[in-house]
Amino acid sequence: MKILVPVKRVLDANVAVRVRPDGSGVELANLKMSMNPFDEIAVEEAIKLKEAGIASEVIAVSIGPVQAADTLRSALAMGADTAILVKTDIAVEPLAVAKILKVLVERQSPDLVIMGKQAIDDDANQTAQMLSALLGWPQAMFASQVTIDGGKATVTREVDGGLETLEMPLPAVISTDLRLNTPRYASLPNVMKAKKKPLEEIEADSLGVSLAPQLKVLNTAEPPARKPGSTVGSVAELVEKLKTEARVL
Amino acid sequence: MSILILAEHDNSALNPATAKAVAALSSLDAPIHVLVAGHDCRSVADETATLAGVDKVLLADNPVFANGLAEPLGDVLLELAPDYSHIAAAATSFGKNVMPRVAALLDVMQVSDITKVVSDTTFERPVYAGGAVQTVEATAEKIVLTIRASAFDEAQRGGNAGVETVSFVPAAPKTTFVSREAARSEGPDLATAKIVVSGGRALGSAEQFNALLGPLAEKLGAALGASRAAVDAGYAPNDWQVGQTGKVVAPDLYIAVGISGAIQHLAGMKNSKVIVAIDKDPDAPIFSVADYGLVADIFEAVPELTKAL
Numbered sequence: 001m002k003i004l005v006p007v008k009r010v011l012d013a014n015v016a017v018r019v020r021p022d023g024s025g026v027e028l029a030n031l032k033m034s035m036n037p038f039d040e041i042a043v044e045e046a047i048k049l050k051e052a053g054i055a056s057e058v059i060a061v062s063i064g065p066v067q068a069a070d071t072l073r074s075a076l077a078m079g080a081d082t083a084i085l086v087k088t089d090i091a092v093e094p095l096a097v098a099k100i101l102k103v104l105v106e107r108q109s110p111d112l113v114i115m116g117k118q119a120i121d122d123d124a125n126q127t128a129q130m131l132s133a134l135l136g137w138p139q140a141m142f143a144s145q146v147t148i149d150g151g152k153a154t155v156t157r158e159v160d161g162g163l164e165t166l167e168m169p170l171p172a173v174i175s176t177d178l179r180l181n182t183p184r185y186a187s188l189p190n191v192m193k194a195k196k197k198p199l200e201e202i203e204a205d206s207l208g209v210s211l212a213p214q215l216k217v218l219n220t221a222e223p224p225a226r227k228p229g230s231t232v233g234s235v236a237e238l239v240e241k242l243k244t245e246a247r248v249l
Numbered sequence: 250m251s252i253l254i255l256a257e258h259d260n261s262a263l264n265p266a267t268a269k270a271v272a273a274l275s276s277l278d279a280p281i282h283v284l285v286a287g288h289d290c291r292s293v294a295d296e297t298a299t300l301a302g303v304d305k306v307l308l309a310d311n312p313v314f315a316n317g318l319a320e321p322l323g324d325v326l327l328e329l330a331p332d333y334s335h336i337a338a339a340a341t342s343f344g345k346n347v348m349p350r351v352a353a354l355l356d357v358m359q360v361s362d363i364t365k366v367v368s369d370t371t372f373e374r375p376v377y378a379g380g381a382v383q384t385v386e387a388t389a390e391k392i393v394l395t396i397r398a399s400a401f402d403e404a405q406r407g408g409n410a411g412v413e414t415v416s417f418v419p420a421a422p423k424t425t426f427v428s429r430e431a432a433r434s435e436g437p438d439l440a441t442a443k444i445v446v447s448g449g450r451a452l453g454s455a456e457q458f459n460a461l462l463g464p465l466a467e468k469l470g471a472a473l474g475a476s477r478a479a480v481d482a483g484y485a486p487n488d489w490q491v492g493q494t495g496k497v498v499a500p501d502l503y504i505a506v507g508i509s510g511a512i513q514h515l516a517g518m519k520n521s522k523v524i525v526a527i528d529k530d531p532d533a534p535i536f537s538v539a540d541y542g543l544v545a546d547i548f549e550a551v552p553e554l555t556k557a558l
């Protein structure tokens with residue numbers, strides 16, 4: 001069984017974002033970029049399925065600039081077998097990403113796509129659902145537990161109000177939630193080995209998918225600041241202020 | 250121009266998030282239709298018809314919709330789509346699951362998690378865990394939206410819309426629903442509570458979480474929430490997580506107990522009206538958004554607070 005894992009290169013989760021004063025976007029130059037945390041969880045899940053003898057091959061895919069090759073090397077160092085970089089300097093929207101992934105799925109014929117539920121830069125939470133719809137494959141989003149057995153996936157999902165379990169035939173698209181697993185750190189020997197693993201490069205323009213954005217970002221602004229608060233010296237003072245000043249009690 | 254909103258419900262009651270989605274789009278001068286798709290859910294359609302701003306309720310009542318699976322819901326929305334310029338749902342786990350399918354099959358981008366309606370084509374939405382706010386214009390002919398419920402007030406009642414039946418029945422999905430496990434929930438719902446008490450890693454165990462925060466929440470009539478660290482450690486159930494990838498809440502009062510205030514947590518609560526933070530570290534970033542900060546050991550301060558109320 002083959003698994004395709006899309007991974008996105010994003011601003012590292014621990015870096016504070018800075019909005020450009022002219023409203024043209026956020027500052028990304030010279031800042032630490034990493035694999036989207038949900039995608040690390042997807043890579044980990046795929047590798048675990050390989051270690052369990054359920055998957056035979058794990059292919060990592062990224063759509064982005066040449067530097068996204070580093071993100072793919074991280075996936076290879078964790079244990080993916082091969083990688084595909086779909087090169088473009090345009091910030092590709094989720095719909096176009098889903099269409100590109102569909103082309104790759106048709107070329108690679110995986111039995112399963114495991115991807116992040118959300119990229120922590122655009123916070124769009126839509127690519128996996130879109131890919132599922134375009135492929136006509138069943139979807140299991142926000143997974144916190146995945147069991148693959150006899151050509152079937154049983155997936156527990158994190159939903160408002162608790163957990164939900166679905167069952168579906170493969171091929172299918174699964175998106176990961178935070179508690180699916182804890183991604184491993186790549187060991188130094190594995191980082192070295194990853195340098196020799198195959199990484200194919202494809203020009204995004206060659207796939208017959210329109211990359212032109214549909215959403216025009218008119219402005220990017222700092223979120224409205226809260227007015228400065230105060231420190232209270234005791235529980236009694238807190239209660240007093242909540243009653244008489246904030247009037248919420 | 251007319252608007253179709255997908256209702257969220259459990260076949261017996263409408264989720265308040267849908268009433269907020271209705272209110273959010275009421276500022277656009279266009280008729281609003283709400284699709285109630287479910288099984289034995291006539292009462293939900295009748296309830297929806299009383300929302301101010303709703304012009305028509307479409308009722309699709311069929312076993313295929315019983316468990317809210319994304320595939321058949323996407324199919325029925327797609328079938329109805331030709332009559333509408335805007336197709337929307339609240340950005341809950343339910344709405345997020347369904348709407349991108351509709352967008353993809355209409356070949357349009359979804360505008361996710363909007364927090365403000367600027368015009369019929371322009372919306373504000375947070376990105377980077379709320380670290381920035383984008384104003385985006387949707388240029389395609391059809392607009393697919395998910396709406397952040399906490400950013401809008403609920404639509405008033407008092408409407409009297411007609412209910413029409415949708416006869417389209419989608420093909421049975423390949424996916425089968427197995428089970429749903431409801432998290433323990435006493436007290437008000439986290440998403441809509443007026444007061445939220447949230448606990449972090451500092452609580453140390455599920456027992457202490459409950460022992461310390463339970464009585465406080467009860468006295469305040471508050472819902473309980475948690476940081477990711479507290480949920481990951483098993484102190485609180487998954488769906489109590491507040492933040493970038495959990496629930497986004499905006500209650501009148503949010504009390505953060507032993508939560509450091511990582512940006513991913515702030516993303517879910519910093520639009521609360523009044524924020525109280527209790528933490529022993531005076532440099533904890535949570536204090537930067539708190540209206541009232543108390544630097545103290547939670548194991549002393551919280552029981553004292555509960556007693557003082």
Ligand SMILES: Cc1cc2nc3c(=O)[nH]c(=O)nc-3n(C[C@H](O)[C@H](O)[C@H](O)COP(=O)(O)OP(=O)(O)OC[C@H]3O[C@@H](n4cnc5c(N)ncnc54)[C@H](O)[C@@H]3O)c2cc1C
Nearest residue numbers: 449450451476477478492493494507508509514529530547
């Ligand atoms: C992709 C991604 C998504 C994420 N999504 C979310 C999300 O949705 N929600 C979320 O919450 N987090 C999220 N996180 C995690 C987030 O980055 C933080 O790790 C998390 O919020 C920390 O939780 P915490 O504040 O409880 O723990 P900590 O950061 O460990 O803070 C504990 C606090 O308790 C204080 N403390 C300890 N003992 C006491 C005591 N006895 N008395 C008083 N104070 C005490 C400490 O001073 C500290 O400030 C996400 C992270 C990533 C990478």
Ligand SMILES: Nc1ncnc2c1ncn2[C@@H]1O[C@H](COP(=O)(O)O)[C@@H](O)[C@H]1O
Nearest residue numbers: 006007063115116118119124125126127
């Ligand atoms: N440029 C990209 N390259 C590879 N995978 C991507 C890309 N953009 C999005 N994805 C995948 O889609 C998921 C959801 O992204 P989004 O819909 O943008 O929140 C991510 O977690 C990735 O798995």
